[in-house]
């Protein structure tokens with residue numbers, strides 16, 4: 001329904017999967033003593049930050065497997081280990097079939113879309129680990145990849161960062177909202193890795209992005225049940241609100257709205273137009289890390305009432321929900337990144353998790369219920385990240 005910005009900027013089509021560390025680890029497969037291959041590089045470009053999502057403490061990150069050798073490789077098994085002890089029992093392990101559902105292959109610039117982990121290709125494996133409590137999260141994680149030819153590689157060791165302290169107010173006003181296209185391990189947002197400029201390593205600004213679509217009490221998103229006009233959508237022209245006290249870092253406000261539908265973009269889609277009209281708030285830096293930026297996309301043209309450099313207060317109206325940019329229907333695209341300068345290159349950053357201070361889960365998307373159980377439980381929640389397929393109610397009392 002809410003195609004949003006991910007569709008256009010994805011480098012290659014990929015599919016998806018969720019993998020839970022809480023599942024019983026598979027037995028160690030090292031008995032055949034595979035050879036280590038030095039031409040393979042494992043890395044985790046964006047260190048995971050624990051967040052409370054769907055009732056579990058969750059680590060969301062990507063393992064990059066770069067084939068620098070001369071022969072094609074096929075990943076047969078991936079093990080995640082606590083700290084750097086790759087000879088120990090893994091805390092999670094994934095089979096070839098699971099990995100195939102959770103990988104995107106990235107070719108060198110100018111090369112055709114790869115179909116396998118051939119020389120020069122980078123495999124991006126999407127990992128979504130869940131833990132019962134923060135006490136069981138390791139200080140660091142490392143990886144062991146076993147290939148179909150029996151070779152193996154170890155690496156991708158990265159420290160787990162402190163749990164997110166980014167507790168935000170809702171970016172939308174009161175009412176019921178469908179949480180779309182993420183966060184989950186298989187959403188369009190999750191797959192939207194992009195290379196900006198001359199960057200070799202792609203960025204994933206939309207790692208925790210949410211499309212907010214307003215619903216009525218019957219679970220409809222539009223008054224005429226088809227949503228052929230923007231004004232028929234319940235969310236259209238609804239205010240978007242500052243999630244925290246912040247400084248306005250960027251504003252775009254002049255891109256016309258689309259007519260709802262998949263093939264009715266009002267302007268050509270480029271890197272400069274996919275977000276539509278947007279506001280970026282600079283939330284400041286934490287603990288010496290880069291500044292964090294909140295991005296509100298697809299806004300209604302002419303609705304933005306703040307200017308670059310303005311200081312805004314939590315709950316302040318910034319603009320209104322629209323249908324501009326790469327969007328099929330009125331909704332708010334919202335995400336938070338850590339970036340050197342999100343104002344000049346909004347998608348050149350790494351998506352970081354956040355929580356919403358208070359919300360009530362009132363329903364679940366029937367499609368998601370059928371596919372998986374990874375949803376937030378019905379009822380009130382505090383300081384949690386809603387996940388794809390939740391329908392959440394924002395209550396009126398939180399506006400300051």
Ligand SMILES: [Zn+2]
Pocket residue numbers: 003004005006181189209210211332333334
């Ligand atoms: Zn989106």
